[in-house]
Amino acid sequence: MSRFIDRVVLHVSAGKGGNGCASVHREKFKPLGGPDGGNGGRGGDVVLEVDSSVHTLLDFHFHPRAKATNGRQGEGGNREGGNGSDLVLKVPDGTVVLGTGGEILADMIGTGTRYVAAQGGRGGLGNAALSSKARKAPGFALLGEEGVERDLVLELKSVADVGLVGFPSAGKSSLVSVLSAAKPKIADYPFTTLQPNLGVVSSGDTTFTVADVPGLIPGASDGRGLGLDFLRHLERCAVLAHVVDCATLEPGRDPVSDVDALEAELAAYKPALTGDAGLGDLADRPRIVILNKADVPDAADLAEMVTPDFEQRGWPVFTISAVSREGLRPLTFALAKMVQEYREAHPPAAPKRQVIRPIAVDETGFSIIADPENPGGFIVRGTRPERWIRQTAFDNDEAVGYLADRLARLGVEDELVKMGAEPGCSVTIGDVSFEWEPQTPAGVDITRTGRGTDARLDQVDRIGAAERKHAHRVRRGLEAADPEDQ
Structure with missing residues (x-):
């Protein structure tokens, strides 16, 4: 017996953007070929489209999760990664897309009407796109961004005369x-x-x-x-x-x-x-x-x-x-x-064209507040800082140095000083927390070292958190002063 489903909750996940590639051109008799890492591909979108052959939301009742494909990673030779394929979900005419709070996101009337339910993540830049006069051969690339994940409520309102x-x-x-x-x-x-x-x-x-x-x-x-x-x-x-x-x-x-x-x-x-x-x-x-x-x-x-x-x-x-x-x-x-x-x-409803009305957003702005859960710590909020954190590979010192340069140019370092940030205090941006080092010069000429390293990160003489923890355990007699004596 067929079932009539007129309300479902749909979990949509767009594809992740591909990572950029860190590569240096190598060819016989051509030394110092320069960076040639390509950009990562864009993640696929999740798109809802009205189809006249679909009359119920039954498919989404049994398959409530939908995920688009990820973008591919960039490659050497300036080859960009392929974009992820968009996932097009067919919905019946008269479907209304609601947010979890009940707000109306789209009213889909007319065959062919489309709505981008979840947007794919942007691909990361390869080191060829990151090269500059000061950084001629970057030993790092940016990571791809995660795609949008959200829950949607689909309601079918019968289109009957x-x-x-x-x-x-x-x-x-x-x-x-x-x-x-x-x-x-x-x-x-x-x-x-x-x-x-x-x-x-x-x-x-x-x-x-x-x-x-x-x-x-x-x-x-x-x-x-x-x-x-x-x-x-x-x-x-x-x-x-x-x-x-x-x-x-x-x-x-x-x-x-x-x-x-x-x-x-x-x-x-x-x-x-x-x-x-x-x-x-x-x-x-x-x-x-x-x-x-x-x-x-x-x-x-x-x-x-x-x-x-x-x-x-x-x-x-x-x-x-x-x-x-x-x-x-x-x-x-x-x-x-x-x-x-x-x-x-009332003439027949024509397929609605998707009208994009961008909301004016000042991405150059950011704010810094005291961390309520960490005395002496700070939380940095802003579109650019949070995006840069997601794009950074923290296992690469050169990538971390590049992040420090970007934050310094945006004014985050100066603002932390004005707010009384102390060396070693906790600073949280997005999902990442780290110890702030004001002695690390950012935004200045970089001393060239090996690829994937940054000499500025080795100039810190202050005792780190791990060393302080070790000294504390030595004073309590829980560890030996020299790790080799254990």
């Missing part, structure tokens, strides 16, 4: 089954329908879709019954049809009170997509009243009595029987006319 609304067992599923080729479950107990059923109806030259929304009850807009889960499927319906059970034997119920109760729920429901597709709120949608079960004698008499009450509201009223198919032909023509009028007033 006519939405059937009514109390449980009002005959909505039966009406869909006789108007179209759909075969929904039909039984004589409430809440038979647990998922929306869509049927395609043809009337003359007009073809439209009808959605059977699971039975609503008073309080549905507050979460009672099944209404809250399925009221959103009415947000894009052009016409709302009240299916009224004229043969109900429940005390206190009659066609007028049933419609009034449902109208109150429709008015109380606040669509997540205000002004969705230009249709406005549910209270403003065209209405039609369908008085069902006219094959029962008492029901036919009751339908005749309440028809003037609905006509006074300006709503078309049709008395039908889904069992004997009485009155279906006029109803079908009326629905087709209302749908056609809507289509003439």
Whole structure:
């Protein structure tokens, strides 16, 4: 049995950018060939795309994680690494992409509409791109950045022309089954329908879709019954049809009170997509009243009595029987006319073009605050410092020296001095903490040493944390003063 899934949580992970390559050109009779390490490739994006052949979110229910491929590492000979392949996920028309906080990220209407759900990481620069007048042959390269990882909520709002609304067992599923080729479950107990059923109806030259929304009850807009889960499927319906059970034997119920109760729920429901597709709120949608079960004698008499009450509201009223198919032909023509009028007033939705509106960000800025968990320590925050930390290979002294130069040029060193940072204090940038050494000259001419090394990192005479820890354990008699004596 097929399942209808209209809400899923999707974990998307974009691809990681490839690392840059640290390489020096080597060729016979050509010494000092210079750096020729290529850049790493970009990580693949995770993209959502509307496909007309997809009608449910069932695939994401069983496979809730999606990951794009990583970019390839750069190579020598100035060869750049290949970009990771984008992962394109097909979603049905009418899918709304929400963040974990409930904010709307994308409203995907129209075949071909695309949304980049997670952006791939940038590839790291190779040493050929890092060479300069002061650093002619870098012995390091930058690391690729991690791709974006995030959780998204996908909601499917059925794109149907006519939405059937009514109390449980009002005959909505039966009406869909006789108007179209759909075969929904039909039984004589409430809440038979647990998922929306869509049927395609043809009337003359007009073809439209009808959605059977699971039975609503008073309080549905507050979460009672099944209404809250399925009221959103009415947000894009052009016409709302009240299916009224004229043969109900429940005390206190009659066609007028049933419609009034449902109208109150429709008015109380606040669509997540205000002004969705230009249709406005549910209270403003065209209405039609369908008085069902006219094959029962008492029901036919009751339908005749309440028809003037609905006509006074300006709503078309049709008395039908889904069992004997009485009155279906006029109803079908009326629905087709209302749908056609809507289509003439609202042209078909074209695929939405992705409009990128960059937010102005001053990447040159940074801030330094005291570390609340480490007395005397500091935390540096900023787009550039945090990115540079992610790009640095800390097992390479030359790469660490290059990082120090970048931070000095940005003004991080001077700001730490102004805030009273002491030598050896803890400084945290991103996920990395290190001991600050103001004596290490940064941003000055570099004494050339071997590739992958930086002479400035060997000029520190202050006792490091490891040595202080060793001396403390020696004083307590836990270790020998000379490690060779142990």
